Amino acid sequence: MNLSFHKLTSRGMHVVTAVMVVTTIVFFVATVMVYNSTDNQRSMLAKKIHNSGWIVYQAQLEFLKATSRLRLTAVSPGPGEFDALKLRLELLRSRLPVLYESDEADLLPGLADYKRELQVFEQRLDGMIDALAQPNLFDVSGTEVFHEWDIELEPLGRLLQRVLLSSVSYNEATAQIEALLDANPARIPLLLLFASGGILVLILLAMERRVQMRLAEVMAGQATLQSMEASLLAVIQATPACVIVFDPKSEQVRFVNPTALAVVDAPLNDPDWKRLTRTARDVAVDTNGNPWGGITMTFSRRQGDVVSLRGSLCEVLWHGIPQALLVVADTSRIRHAELQVMQAAKLATLGEMATAIAHELNQPLAVIKMATANAARLVQSGAGQAVVQAKLERIQGQVDRAKRITDQVRRYARMPTDHSTGFSIRAALELAAGFVAEQYRAAGIHLLLRFNVSPDVTVMGEQTMFEQLIVNLLVNARDACESRPSAPLGHPPRVIVHCRAEDDRVIIEVDDNAGGIAPDILPHLFEAFTTTKPADKGTGLGLSLSRTVVRDMGGTISAANIADGARFTVDLPRLVVPAPEMAE
Template identity: 30%
Template sequence: MPASSNPDAAHGRPPGLESLMPGNAMEGLDESTWVDVIQKMDEVYSQLIDDEIELEKKNAELEQSQQFILSVLSAMSDVLLVCNERGVIEETNAALCELVGRAEADLHGTSFYDLLADSVSVERARTVLDNTNPPRRGEGLELNLLDAQGQSVPVDANCTPRVGANGRRVGTVFVARPTAEIKRAYHELRSAHEALKRAQQQLLHSEKMASLGRLVAGVAHELNNPISFVLGNVHALSRYCDRLRQYVAAVHAGESSEQLEELRARLRIDHMLNDLPSLIEGTLEGAQRTANIVNGLKRFSAMDPEARVPVDLNEVIKRAIHWVGKGAAPSFQVKWQPGPPLTVTGSSGQLQQVLMNLLQNAQDAMTGNANAEKVVWIDTESAGNRVRLRLRDNGPGIAAEHLSHIFDPFFTTKPVGKGTGLGLSISYGIVEQHGGVLSASNHPGGGAEFLLELPVAS
């Protein structure tokens, strides 16, 4: 039949419906009934077409989802294995296939236990699979897998239960990573950390040497006094030794009493004997002062150990004032009254470096001050489990735009060649390592103020 002679085809109805038209109607059925039947069939047919289109759309989305999951599994560098409750492998990824040297199709349907290298790993995996009430977040364990060459490969696995629609466990998902990679990354991280610690310690020591270099003139003067004193006493002792040798030689030669008495008076033996104790005592005192100065310099310049010991902050302040004062201008004064012991836990040398940096920074800030007297005030107090130290100068203070950068590494307002910009930054790091806080502000009465807070030694 030609297409133009089939009106049903033009309306999207299936062919053959003309046989149901009223001309062939069964007796007892009127025309309106058949029209309703035909309309219902048209509706059903249209619904079938819509359902088919929707089904094709869902199938396309399902294929895209499957392709996405496959691409994710293929891109995973970690080993993935999915098995049922009996340990039969149901799904793997490319990383596992590459590790064990077997195709994915060969692994499906085989036992997970066949991939394990030793009985210990088998027992661990069996314990996880046999657990009827596993944690939903999974649990970790160490296993040894057999690689393509039959060698044991240690892996760190996370085992997560797979739950079905009925809420019951239907299998386990193993996600594992070879620990050799983790160990290598850990060793690299550890090496980098050790290198950073060494660099930090060298930087700390370099800044300490820079601070010590500023005190060379004062240290030389400090050493010159006792050494000169000792040198003068040694020369006097050398002359006394010559006189004693001459007098003892006369005694051994058997000189008469009159001659010995005359020689004794001429060599001033009695005066010399009376002067010897004070000369020896002065020499020992000068030598001891020299030794104390050298030990103090060694203690300050030495690389500090990692150990933390109880430290009296008063002693640290005293030593810092002493050394900074040796290299300071004569008009530089530090007003501080020692109070009760303030014991903190830390490194005496490092804390001394902090105080010296703060004092030297205050001294430099007051260099251009028009005041005739340059003063630094230090106040300490104990408040609960904290020790507070306030250090204030009568300099120009800190510019508002510099307050937020005052502890930044290499930040300095000094001319080129006058400062490294590391003193306050290193001091901040030292205080932080001691569990304390170092902050800076401008005092209402003028000048800069630094607040140092440290925990009291337990």
């Protein structure tokens, strides 16, 4: 196929070169024709120049005839002489406009400067002609009028003489140029023209050769590219990650590698493939609605087991067509280990909080004990039912309080799952803060919640793990406040939890005034086994696991020192809930 394409392209280049050569020859012929046309125009121009001298000569001749007739009439006046003089003056009058209105006259140099003078003499000649038409001219004026006319026309003779001399000089110069052109015909330009045409043909042939060489390089590059594509396809086939190419519009799967086939274990036309790609797109959708980015998801196979997948979804050109590329790895074992570590970290946190939880639980138990003793004493003393009922309601309230504490412990200790759902960010923060509120009260630390979000602002993730993340940050802040030797005067220990929505993001900030983080620890704070706590109080995994939780939610977590403490910032993508469609 490549050889045929090469032959076809080479043949096309020959055709193009031939067409260009023929076009050049046509241009040569056209140039010769233009040259001949120009030569003819030059000849016509020479004739016009010759004629321009002739019209000046005729005007000068008519002037001489008119003045001669004028003098004869002055010597022997009579009706016949008057008519002859009138005819001569009319002929002279008709010659003057030709000097500046004809095409030939335009070729005479400087004639435009004499136009005004000629027009003055035209008016004077018109007056003479009108006077000759009067029958009593001779009786009134005598012959003196003709002498006056002769004197008035003398400047016209001098003017025509100047024009004639200018025309003769111009015609002589033109004749010399024509003689020079006739003696040296335009053969050299034609030879140069054909020589340049030949050079152009050689250039075209050289260009064809260069294009042929370039085409050979392109064909070699194409062969190399095909070889690289084959090698890349072999690498994709052998990679241990699942590689799936599908059409984002029709969700039709175009390509899968053996690893993906082993994970899904179904033919390409099976609905499980569309279910997998659709789930990946739902998880990877960012706040702008673009289905691209990192993903962490689970997939239920037809065998009944669930696999954890982590990877990314992006747009690629597959055989020149825009397609979606899904690359995920089966992280079931790794994910299971992460969940186990998270669970261990939660249980470790519960162990640290056991004393505070027991103290918090003892408070409602003590109240219940006192209320039951009082109720029994009231019953023995025969108190009224309303008094006993009040004691029982107090007992019920304390039971509810104890139940809330145990529910919080049970909720926090529950094994995390891999299923992401949308949840209210405000509700999750309130649950996490409520879990540690008693410890803060016992330690004398102010815990302030400053939320600038409505309850319907949601994010996507596993709510229990997110709550563990916030609890971990609050516990770290509490420990930092307790480990500070002494707080500045007028600044009691306090921790503030901020939450706000910024366009398509949700920002959570946990601020404390415990003095900040050591500069040498700050760059490594989210690395595993990094801790500033004693060995019996910390494992160094809390913040590392927190970063994993935030990453799985598509967000980021960072730490920085502020004026009198530290600030941890969690940046999460806001879940955009599509508006319900209006019924028609």
